[in-house]
Amino acid sequence: MASKLSSPLIPWLIFLTCSLIFLYSTLLPLYTPPSTIPFSPPCNLFKGQWITDPNHKPIYDDTCPFHRNSWNCLRNQRDNMGLINSWKWVPEKCELPQIDPSGFLGLMRNKRIGFVGDSLNENFLVSFLCVLRVADVGAKKWKRKGAWRGAYFPKFNVTVAYHRSVLLAKYEWQPKKSAGSNQDGLKGIYRVDVDIPADDWASITGFYDVLVFNTGHWWGYDKFPKETPLVFYKAGRPIVPPLQMLDGFKVVLESMVSYIEKEFPRKTLKFWRLQSPRHFYGGDWNQNGSCLFNEPLEEQQLDLWFDPSNNGVNKEARRLNHIIEEALQGTDIQLLDLTHLSEFRADAHPAVWLGKKDAVAVWGQDCMHWCLPGVPDTWVDILSQLIHYSISANACIRARYEELVTPYKHIATIVFLSGGCDVNVEKKMLHIVAIPIYRISEINIVDRMGSKILIMPF
Numbered sequence: 121m122a123s124k125l126s127s128p129l130i131p132w133l134i135f136l137t138c139s140l141i142f143l144y145s146t147l148l149p150l151y152t153p154p155s156t157i158p159f160s161p162p163c164n165l166f167k168g169q170w171i172t173d174p175n176h177k178p179i180y181d182d183t184c185p186f187h188r189n190s191w192n193c194l195r196n197q198r199d200n201m202g203l204i205n206s207w208k209w210v211p212e213k214c215e216l217p218q219i220d221p222s223g224f225l226g227l228m229r230n231k232r233i234g235f236v237g238d239s240l241n242e243n244f245l246v247s248f249l250c251v252l253r254v255a256d257v258g259a260k261k262w263k264r265k266g267a268w269r270g271a272y273f274p275k276f277n278v279t280v281a282y283h284r285s286v287l288l289a290k291y292e293w294q295p296k297k298s299a300g301s302n303q304d305g306l307k308g309i310y311r312v313d314v315d316i317p318a319d320d321w322a323s324i325t326g327f328y329d330v331l332v333f334n335t336g337h338w339w340g341y342d343k344f345p346k347e348t349p350l351v352f353y354k355a356g357r358p359i360v361p362p363l364q365m366l367d368g369f370k371v372v373l374e375s376m377v378s379y380i381e382k383e384f385p386r387k388t389l390k391f392w393r394l395q396s397p398r399h400f401y402g403g404d405w406n407q408n409g410s411c412l413f414n415e416p417l418e419e420q421q422l423d424l425w426f427d428p429s430n431n432g433v434n435k436e437a438r439r440l441n442h443i444i445e446e447a448l449q450g451t452d453i454q455l456l457d458l459t460h461l462s463e464f465r466a467d468a469h470p471a472v473w474l475g476k477k478d479a480v481a482v483w484g485q486d487c488m489h490w491c492l493p494g495v496p497d498t499w500v501d502i503l504s505q506l507i508h509y510s511i512s513a514n515a516c517i518r519a520r521y522e523e524l525v526t527p528y529k530h531i532a533t534i535v536f537l538s539g540g541c542d543v544n545v546e547k548k549m550l551h552i553v554a555i556p557i558y559r560i561s562e563i564n565i566v567d568r569m570g571s572k573i574l575i576m577p578f
């Protein structure tokens with residue numbers, strides 16, 4: 121009986137096998153197993169050098185309405201502002217053009233960009249707003265959804281805003297309850313709920329098309345000394361044994377990153393900006409540390425200033441970066457590694473020009489934030505390039521993917537382009553990869569900048 125049934129099947133089976141062999145032999149050379157496929161040639165915008173260029177000029181001045189007084193170095197008549205802004209960042213293997221505000225706003229039409237983090241992200245935002253305003257002087261202040269500050273650009277229907285959240289996780293001050301023994305000097309604690317995002321950005325899921333996160337500059341004992349320490353809670357209970365600050369940092373990062381991965385749509389373009397280095401020389405901020413430099417540091421000075429093994433006052437940036445990079449591994453959040461290029465710029469902080477008489481006596485010099493116009497304008501150039509690149513790369517891959525789904529039902533062909541959608545497809549075709557459709561959701565592709573692009577089935 122079995123032979124009777126199977127006999128008409130045999131020719132079919134042979135045919136099927138042959139077809140499969142043919143299919144595989146055709147596709148095999150094209151097929152790359154789901155893994156990372158790098159674009160070439162690689163261009164890393166984060167590595168390079170500063171070069172003086174007398175033609176390099178900032179595109180806004182001290183009249184930008186979005187300035188924050190203490191960073192408005194032109195108005196505060198900081199020395200060297202011309203010199204500071206004559207330096208141009210030149211990446212190793214490519215050009216970094218200055219942003220074209222009008223072109224960029226056009227690309228972002230009907231979109232929203234959000235920054236979440238501490239004042240270094242606010243410094244970034246202010247630069248961004250002043251740069252973009254050049255293309256839309258009708259820009260208005262904008263504040264909603266827990267945003268600390270921001271602007272709306274009516275000509276392009278673009279919103280750019282900042283949500284202040286210095287630790288990202290929710291934290292609150294809890295004064296000491298009993299007036300009992302005060303020998304330990306404890307005045308109270310800052311309770312940090314490692315698994316709860318701060319209210320300031322808890323309601324923005326799905327609102328922004330591009331997000332730039334940061335945290336790190338508040339994770340130190342000068343912000344939270346032992347009389348008013350951070351105490352970490354999880355699921356409503358204190359974590360035991362209590363975590364030291366850096367371990368708490370790690371746990372908060374992991375939990376915020378997984379919150380972002382879970383709650384924010386895949387299509388939201390996500391960046392994480394690394395630490396902004398400080399440049400206190402001769403002492404820390406509260407020990408008369410100073411940054412009165414007339415030019416950027418030399419490359420060979422950087423390790424001396426910033427390598428943790430040298431134990432200098434500015435060592436924390438690289439240490440924290442290391443922890444952040446670990447926490448972001450395997451996520452779709454792109455690293456915005458602005459640390460290295462900023463490490464050079466000891467010359468570009470507000471220093472003693474803070475716009476207020478007693479500020480230096482009270483707070484010391486500001487060798488942490490940046491003058492505007494200044495270094496953050498270069499951050500803006502880089503971020504806008506990456507946004508542009510990610511948006512057009514994704515759009516092209518999606519477009520090509522739709523177009524090129526092969527006649528073989530279970531295989532998709534994806535064409536990777538080396539540039540934006542406007543490039544000549546024939547010339548710019550770099551890789552063609554055939555991927556079984558059921559595996560498409562797993563595949564990770566690394567673009568030219570080393571950032572991952574995730575391909576989703578339609």
Ligand SMILES: *[C@@H]1O[C@H](CO)[C@@H](O)[C@H](O)[C@H]1NC(C)=O
Nearest residue numbers: 229230231232276277278279
């Ligand atoms: C402006 O952009 C928002 C999204 O950022 C969109 O919801 C809204 O429809 C746009 N308005 C117009 C008039 O296109």
Ligand SMILES: *[C@@H]1O[C@H](CO)[C@@H](O)[C@H](O)[C@H]1NC(C)=O
Nearest residue numbers: 402403404405406407408409
């Ligand atoms: C900082 O400088 C002031 C004035 O020169 C001096 O009185 C003070 O002791 C210095 N502080 C430290 C920590 O060196």
